Amino acid sequence: MRNSNHLIGVLNFLTFLLSIPILGGGIWLSTRANNTDCLKFLQWPLIIIGVAIMVVSLAGFAGACYRNTFLMWVYLFVMFFVIAALIGFVIFAYAVTGKGSGRQVPNRVYSDYYLQDYTGWLEKRVSDDSYWVKISSCIRDSKACSKMGRTVGGLPEPADTFYLRKLNPIESGCCKPPTECGYVYVNETDWSLGATSSSNLDCSKWNNDQQQLCYSCDSCKAGVLASLKKSWRKVSVINIVVLIILVIAYVVGCAAFRNNRRIDNDEPYGEARMTKSQPSMIQI
Structure with missing residues (x-):
């Protein structure tokens, strides 16, 4: 015991x-x-x-x-x-x-994220427009994208260096356009239009305005799901x-x-046996 x-x-x-x-x-x-x-x-x-x-x-x-x-x-x-x-x-x-998980991108260390790769209750919750307004506002207020900035000699780091960075899902999905859109790198959150066209709707949602970026993109929603x-x-x-x-x-x-x-139940019987076994004192 x-x-x-x-x-x-x-x-x-x-x-x-x-x-x-x-x-x-x-x-x-x-x-x-x-x-x-x-x-x-x-x-x-x-x-x-x-x-x-x-x-x-x-x-x-x-x-x-x-x-x-x-x-x-x-x-x-x-x-x-x-x-x-x-x-x-x-x-x-x-x-x-x-x-669901990120997709590897050729000649990039970071991954791209697509909402269609994710399923389940949480995906529906995040995708809901009314709920996404609060999430995207939170991401914007967290300044996750502005914290990506790096400089080399006072200038933004070159594209080749940026492509070797291991971005987290939020940074990759919300702070830059999807790679397939063909945007040309200027700095971490500033991209110019390129020649490549894509059917991805996120390509038209990207905006260099630091208050917009790709916060309305499905890739940003996918990045949140991947991070969670x-x-x-x-x-x-x-x-x-x-x-x-x-x-x-x-x-x-x-x-x-x-x-x-068991011991609590046995104790009264044990005490009774001990009392019974003790010799009685002889009166003189």
Whole structure:
């Protein structure tokens, strides 16, 4: 019994420590939502789960250390729903981000992004015109495109150098025109018309006005989806590791809870047997 209680105590302490990365992941997603990704509702389930794991882990730790049956019962009851919520969040994270990735471009290090390559609930959410107005405004206010500027000898970096840059999805999708449009590089966010024609509607949406650029382009929407997918997949790896440890802690917690109840039920009978076995004092 002691061994199971000690083990559940150690596992819950470890789980408490691992809940910190989950909470940190939610805060990190919140920071990215404010700076680049611009979808501000997605991080809250992760933050709530992280806080819940912290509180429940402390309850389980106290229940195991002090052999408190009530705390262990509360721990097991709440932890079941926390594990279910975390499983649901991991599945949700992979499901809503769906399929899709950037396309490699000849003679470029960066990729181009196309909205038709993405599917799922999140793609429909981002593509919605009323919602996209808020997202594009957030990207514009984050000044992600203006931060791309680099100079060499006081002049914008040459095209050959720019083509070797590894742009993130937002920079590639929102701050420059699609490569197939044939625009000629002037600087990172200034491109002149070229000779190549394309049926891509984004080619006509590009504007050198720094308040417009490609913020209305489908490539910008695809860049947001690619950025979200990358962020969520990173956080999901941490969640899966913590989920495995939570399940192990829950199984051991069930064993410790059963042992606690068995010993609590046996104690009155044990005390009665000890009292009965003691020799009675002889009166003189």
